[in-house]
Amino acid sequence: MTKPDDRARRPFRFFECTGLIRPTGKHAQDLSELLSLIRIVDPGVIYHHTHQYFLKAAVEAPEYYNDFAVWAARSLEERALAEKLANLDLYAFSGIEKVRAALTEIVVSYLGENPAPRPARPGDAFYFNDAVTIVAESGFAAESLPAFLEALDRVGTSSVYFHFFEARFRLRRPADDFSIWIEGDLGRPDLARKIRGLDPYQYSLEGLRGRIRSLLRPDAAGGV
């Protein structure tokens, strides 16, 4: 067990990021077209529509943090399909191709068991986008758990997004950056396990930040 002011082997450097949307020019007007395109679009497109919803700074919490589920609910009015797509445990997949396979399976199965849904109304198609992420150092770093929490409060929410989702899926790290550092550099596998036990798709980024804070704060008492 470490003390609150124990130093990490290496500092944690917080990065912030911004996403640039790259439309592919492809769109689906109905569920069959959606399925065809899910099968062939670049992996980055699948990633964008299942994860970069978090970067939209919405003032209201979305019903689902997944563009496919939102479209199924709002534009096709296929609520059961939306629920299946939203309930996909994305964080359990080790890579984006496995996410693609799971999405495909859900839609194929739904089409097999239900009458074909009506097309979306004109102007309400699903537009497939890719995205580029630009990442920069935030200027905040931490060498202890209290300092980590203080910096976590000060960085933008894009930093939480980057270290949780981009790191895992786009940079192919085995887990989120926070828990990797806490386990490897701070020597606290118990805390790392708590963070890895989070269900990140149930939070806004601000909510995720708050939850991480509340998980770590009891162990950080004692000052920076």
Next chain:
Amino acid sequence: MKGLSDYNGIAEPEDLRLLTRLGERLRGRSFLHVNSTSVGGGVAEILHRLIALFVDLGVAARWEVIKGDQSFFEVTKQIHNGLQGQAVEMSPRMWEIHREVNEANAGQMDLDADLVFIHDPQPAHLIGHRRRGVWVWRCHVDVSHPHPPVWERLAADVGRHAAAIFSGAQFAQQLAVPQFVVPPSIDPLSEKNRDLTDPEVQAELEAHQIPRDKPILLQVSRFDRFKDPVGVVQAYRMVKRYYDCRLILAGGTATDDPEGEGILARVREEAQNDPDIRILLLPPFSDRLINALQRAAAVVLQKSTREGFGLTVAEALWKAKPVVGGAVGGIPSQIHHGVTGFLVHSVEGAAYRIRQLLHNPALGKKMGEMGREHIRRNFLITRQAKDYLALWVALERRNERVISI
């Protein structure tokens, strides 16, 4: 002119930090914008402010305006209408005029820069005169359903650029070049959007003989068929049966829009000298008056039937006003239906939502507050400046999807 530090306390701090990092990365590089008007319309308005911000960041940004005569702007208006879906007839001679004016301008402009943004169709043919640098076509109009002959002809020029930028993903086309989405933005510190005191608002209204004895419905837009000012007057008439209110149609005039006069005449005819309908023809630099009108309004309208983005929606939301807007183009990205305002699909829908807001001012107040925060997070100039510089980096490292700077 305002610098980046003036946005502390307004914009998202992380946006300012990222913008600073991008500025450091691109310091000393040259960034040219070319469009067709220096006054009137949202494009010119935000460009003034963006250029100043880029210069403050150390980027050598500047702006050139393509010059043309009446016939050129009639042609480009037709192209514009065609891009927005109208089945316009474009003769070979009209395309020839477009080409000739572009070529004449190319000989007089300094087109040398590391990055060149060509705004909208008017200067699109300048691409034939590129000598160096990365050229990007920046589209501000609603091209979700373009008239095919117009788009196909223009796409030949667009496809010669390194990339194309649209205001929304729904405008993306099948192009061989990379496409990006960058929504426009407003400047919270500009004369049009800065905070005004109530005495300042009152002084502006009195100077234009606008009483505040009744709720004000307001649409600020050029007199353009796609802004549907006639539909606004019709909606006002439906509302007026139940709520005594005034309608103000405040329209700037853009130098590149020769159709405005005809639309204005049609609006006047529809208004039938109703003393509670006020048509204000705003000269350029009426920013403070527009600001005051938006702050004095009970409900702001943007009943467009086609819209690239609809900056007036962002302006009104920034002033915490509820907005009733057409569900087209970039308006749904600003109005979350029932949260920051109402989206409508018809004159009747506009009338119904205006009645709802006049009946329940507390609802409008709540929507306005949500709207202001939505604009602050997503549609301020600092976000757009960040996107443009991020895009520059992305074009220089085009095979990477996660780019560390």
